[in-house]
Amino acid sequence: MDRPEILPTIESPDQVSGLSPAELRQLAQELRAEILRVVSQVGGHLGASLGVAELTVALHHCFDSPKDKIVWDVGHQAYGHKLLTGRREQFSTIRQWGGISGFPHREESPHDAFGVGHASTSISAALGFCKARDLRRERHHVIAVIGDGALSGGIAYEGMNNVGQLETDLIVILNDNEMSISPNVGAMSRYLTQITTGGVYTRMEAEIFRLLGKLPAGEKAQNLAGRIKEALKNFMVPGQLFEAMGFRYFGPLDGHDIDLLVDTFEHVKKMKGPILIHLITRKGKGYSFAEKDAARYHGVASFDPKEGVKGNTDSSSPPSFTSVFGKTLTEMARSDRRIVAITAAMPDGTGLNHFAAALPDRFFDVGIAEQHAVTFAAGLACRGMKPVCAIYSTFLQRAYDQVIHDVALQKLNVFFVLDRGGLVGADGATHHGVFDLSYLRAVPGMVIMTPKDEMELRQMVATGLAYDEGPIALRFPRGKGLGVPMEEEVEPLPIGKAEVLRQGDDVLLLAVGNMVEAARQAARLLDERDIGSTVVNARFIKPLDTELILQSSVRHRLVVTIEENALQGGFGSAVLECLHEGLERPPRVLRLGIPDHFVQHGDPAILRQEVGLVPEDIAADILAVLDREGRRIDLAHHRRKGRESL
Secondary structure, X not given: OOOOOOHHHXXXXXHOOOOOHHHHHHHHHHHHHHHHHHHHHHOEEOHHHHHOHHXXXXXXXXXXXXXXXXXXXXXXXXXXHHHHOOOOOOHHHOOOOOOOOOOOOOOOOOOOOOOOOOOOOHHHHHHHHHHHHXXXXXXXXXXXXXXXXXXXXXXXXXXXXXXXXXXXXXEEEEEEOOEOOOEOOOHHHHHHHHHHHOHHHHHHHHHHHHHHOOOOOOHHHHXXXXXXXXXXXXXXXXOHHHHHOOOEEEEEEEOOOHHHHHHHHHHHOOOOOEEXXXXXXXXXXXXXXXXXXXXXXXEEOOOEOOOEOOOOOOOOOOOEHHHHHHHHHHHHHOOOOOEEEEEOOOOOOOOOHHHHHHOHHHEEEOOOOHHHHHHHHHHHHHOOOEEEEEEEHHHHHHHHHHHHHHHHOOOOOOEEEEEXXXXXXXXXXXXXXXXXXXXXXXXXXXXXXXXXXXXXXXXXXXXXXXXXXXOXXXXXXXXXXXXXXXXXXXXXXXXXXXXXXXXXXXXEEEXXXXXXXXXXXXXXXXXXXXXXEEEEEOOEEEOOOHHHHHHHHOOOOEEEEEEEEEOOOOHHHHHHHHHHHHOOOOOEEEEEEEOOOOOOOOOHHHHHHHOOOOHHHHHHHHHHHHHOOOOOOOHHHHHHOOXXXX
């Protein structure tokens, strides 16, 4: 007889604590089924959450959330956690506009102790929770759940080093599935593999004891045996690294054995000091397609769970900006051996999988270590190589000091390629690349460019590779190109030169990147109101085409800047500076961009509507400013929706 479902009865995690071992195992399977059902319908991060079903159930069985603090690293492991902490009814809205976040979100639930969208932060944050608890004389547990991929990030070791110094009570759970998004790389990955195999230690131990069996009996022989065994363990068992950093190490353990997990957690709850529990799990556990291809099932769009995720078979669809970049870079690198490609655990996401397959000796995946990636590129540049450092816009923020100190200050020829520039959609505020134009524009000597379409992207790749006067950055959006004709011959663009796309008498529209097409469409809407518009594809945010901007501005009633970037310090700010420094009586300027708040998750089309970066809103804002000419402008409305008229 089938048992009744348990998950529909769980409204809070305290209901998990009283379940029997059989019920815990059943609940883990129900979590998997629900995660698969919902993600197959709406998309999301699948493999990681399937792999931690037993761990999630065991944590909430043994610990008392939200009194006990659980920090997930990275947060896409936390889908099951959301289901068990009062969000089951809302789970089908995950990562959708107005729905729950795909990551832990402190404003969403008291059970989400810390927001984690980027990786490697859990140990540092958890240590902060621990010391706050100690200073406030409170009594509760703090648990950090960190993936093995996140251990390639340097901040994880900074946190562990400090934990070992402070010796506070902290439980770190290392979820080792040998994957981050793409297969893990680097010495730490090999180190963890050594732990999980252990064959060398076992064989050597057997050989030594066969040898000891031939020695005379007695106290000296027993002492010798003990010392040899301990020395062998210290030398061969990689868990000693964690012990040396001040942690008591337990593992490796089967992360899908829920009885073992419960016994272990109940045991370590009674212990003092830093604890590290090393679990071996399988990413995508319980869904055969995800188990066989964990990288494909890390993050998915909607799909038929019976058939699995299918590849894109629509050959008529325009290529993505990402794939155009990867293929163009590979093509150009074939004829220039100085070109090397670097990424931080994102070979597929940045399009460098093409490069890696064709030129593996010049491809470097450094793991989730953006700071190292940038300084590694700087070292390569010092020796005459042409490093192309391809990192998501939101992740390059983590290496800002290295961009300034190690690259720009030394005027090194590093080519930064920022994928996912602008609003990226369902991953939300942690992943939107809306600050790069601002934070890179402040760096002396930095050249910044962004293409209007995929053919211009090819030209900008050539431009970045040809530039030899210091750092240069190329930023492009996520998603498909516009379907423009692709020319085989590619020439570099002149640095700092814009492109006039159409002429008009009334309004000057200065746009960058994917906002150029929005500006064109807005201009056509203005034509219907007999308002003529000049549309300029600025191409370069730094240096600006100041000559074109100054000459064009004086011939128009209104200058409008349009960017999918924060208004503070971005392209519009650069144009304002240009006009106020270059003209005695600068024209009125309307800046359109991302408002001064974090944009949440949702479909990019909805998000652009929300911040007013669709053609209809652009045209309406321009008409509103022109209609109010000579009257006081209501700035409050514009600032609230991402517009500022000056």
